[in-house]
Amino acid sequence: MGVSNKESRQFNEDSMEEDDLEDVSEPESEPESEDEEDVKLTEPSKKAIFNRDGLLDKLGDISWPENAGWVHKLSVDIDQEQQVDVNDDLTRELAFYTQAVEGTRKAFEKLQSMGLPFLRPEDYYAEMVKTDSHMERVKSRLLVEKKKIEEADERRKARDAKKLSKEIQAQKLKERAKQKKEDIESVKKWRKQRQQSGFAGGDKGSELDLAFEDGKPFEKSSNKRPGVAPGDRSGGKARQGVKVGKKPKKRDIKDSKFGYGGRKGSKKQNMAETTNDLRGFNKDSLSGNKKRKR
Amino acid sequence: MGKKRKHSEAEAATREKKEEEVAPERPKRTLSGWKEKKDDQVNQTESTTFFRNKEKVLVTCSRRISYRYRHLMLNVVDLLPHCKKDNKVESKSSNGATLNELVDLKSCSSCMFFECRKGKDLYLWMSKCPNGPSVKFLVNAVHTMEELKLTGNHLKGSRPILTFSSNFDKDAHWKLLKEMITQIFGIPKEHRKSKPYHDHVFVFSIVDDHIWFRNYQISVPHNESDKIARGGLDKMTLVEVGPRFCLNPIKIFGGSFGGPTLYENPFYISPNQIRALEKKKKAGHYVKKVKAKTRRKMHELDNPLEADEFSEMWKE
Structure with a gap:
């Protein structure tokens, strides 16, 4: 792996140089970092070796004799009509699929013309790649x-x-x-x-x-009076008597004393007169609480 | 038992010797300059009438390979009946010499070596062994055959149809890669473990300067007869079997596992570098903070505040 080590070092050197350049031009920001998110360099490095003659020479070395026959290779070349966007999974896979389909069609025709068997017959059972x-x-x-x-x-x-x-x-x-x-x-x-x-x-x-x-579709029978309980035999008269009758006298007195209705707040507040008015206090209690004395 | 084995070994040795004897002849007949030599050509036509593909691929991996990549390797082993799987090889010591020796020992003519580094980066070496070229790929986007979404299945050992996208003929290095792939992935005709039918297709396609690999099962609705009707071919559908992977060529070397570099991918960045850059980006925060602090300090030193005129007011 000595070669690969060397190679990696070389790449490191490349990157170092690039970083230096970046630093000179823009010392504060780091714009190159976003480019590195992509796995590829944005532009080809100039140091890269490309020995076309050597490659072709090697190709000649390893390739099979020309008249080896297609049956040995079974390879088919398919034209790719348009550029495929790598990051679009669906179109990419579709491109691969169409390539495979066309390839099989071509291969099938060739094999058919040679009279060779193509698909496995239905009753041919053998080990499969994936287990049952x-x-x-x-x-x-x-x-x-x-x-x-x-x-x-x-x-x-x-x-x-x-x-x-x-x-x-x-x-x-x-x-x-x-x-x-x-x-x-x-x-x-x-x-x-x-x-x-x-x-x-x-x-x-x-x-x-x-x-x-x-417009008033159904009226209930007038027998029923409002405000009368269903079980009331007196027809609501028993209750009416209590309600409408005269106020008892005691109630009147109490009302005059404590007030009746209205807001309570203003009544309960002390005023100048009321503070000086000690009438309400018991003089005996001033002398002291008997219970406390004990 | 032992005796027998020895015998076979000896046989193998003799075979190897024979091959060695044959080997020097090989370049003569395949060198690009053979057209001028008439008598050589005659020889060749004679030999090629009996052309026999004796490809044998050694498949190994480095130690500490992750399970996913190991499964990928096993899938490749399943797909290629003409391959030999060998034990793991120590990654550090796996320089070219030992691997070449190993391939020679197994009497293989080519080798696929799955090298896993740091438990996350997979590199694939493909090499034609005695003296052919070798390629180093970075492997991306690996999906193994075990994944349940790939529903196809095909015969083990049936010969695949290899389809290549037309941009393999664009440049010299792609041509070379195509030749190597056809030799390594093509199963020799009449190999003893191969089956006489064709029920799957390999796709090698160059997209974005990467070689994408797919494996499809050919499924045709069977009629009553075994023959496929003419209409049957139109109804043909493909079901993906897997595995999937994407090869990013890094370098092509003249020898096997070493030798002069013939090609270097000008766009390649190693995954280590990518990770380092990411880390660097993250590490910038602290450095920035420290820098800002020092800058502030310098600024304060340069521009001291004027003494407050009222500061002495209450001190009398």
Whole structure:
């Protein structure tokens, strides 16, 4: 590996020189670092050896005699139509795939013309590159993936169906309301027409019968009074008596003393008079608390 | 048992000797200048009528190779029935001489050596052994055959169809690489471990100055008959088998595992260097801080603050 060591040293030297150059031009920033993210040098180094004659010589050395026949090589050259972007995985793999497909087509034609067997017959069993157990694992993984996709699909479908049904339901309700409105409208119209045509008031009974058409559809029977409990036999009169009756006298006195209603804040505050007014205090208690004395 | 083995060894030795005897003749018939010599050509046509590919590839790796790369190597071994796998070789001592000796010992004509450095960088050496050229690649984007997303499968030892992208004929070094790859990856016809059918394709494609490798299984819907119908070829699909890797050529040497450098990749940066630069970038923070501090200090020394006129006011 002496050669490779040398080579690496050489590369190091290259880089050192480059760094120096960079330092001279722009001492503060380090713009070269971003370029190094890429695995390639941006421009070819000039020191690189390229011995074309030597290479061709070696090629002549190792290559097989020219009439060795294609069967020995089995190699096919395929034109690559356009440049492939390396970082775009999909197009790159597609390019490789198309190359392989075209290659097999060509090779197949050649082999066919030579009368050689191409694909393995179905009943030819032999050792494969990947073992059966490995293929089993591959298969199981594929199945699991398929199942996952199916499940996700089902879930999505259910979700969609739910959304749709909700919408339909809303639509239905709307339609029903509209229908009702229309019905009422039509009846009103019909009645107006009837009034105009001279039947106005002529037939009161029928009008009373159709009272609900005025927009208040159903009125509960008037038997029921508001504010009466369902089990109240007196019809709410027992409670009314208590409520409406006169205020007791005691209440009046208390109200005058403590106040009734209104804001409490202002009443409870001390003012100049109230602070000096000691009427409310018991004179006995000033002499001292008996319990405390003990 | 022992006797038998000795015998076989002896045989091998004699075979080697024979090969050695044959070896000096080889350059004569394959040198580029053979066209002028008429009698040589006659000889050659005679010999090539019986052209027989006797390629044998030795596949080894260095010690302390990571499992992923080891699996890659084993996959390559699976793909090439004409290869011989050997024990790991000590990386430090694996200079050209020992490897050449090893190849000679195994009577192989070419060698693939997977060299792992620092447990993360994989280098692949391909070499034609007695005196052919050798190449050193950096291997990137490795996916082994064991990965479950690659669903194809094919016969072990069936001969692959090698497809090359047309830009292999662009330059001398690509031509050389193509020749080496065809010789190493092409399975010799009528090799005793090979099978007479073709059910997979190797793709070697140069994109972005890297050689990308793919291996596809050819799958055609079988009709009742064994023959593929004409329409069957249109329905042909390929399923990837793996492994995948991407070779970045670093250098081409004249000899095997050494010798004069014939080619050097002008764009190549070693992964060590990339890592070092990254580290350097990170290391810059502290240095910057220290620099700023010293600069500030110098600035303060250069421009001292004026004494405050009121500072003595309360001191009387």
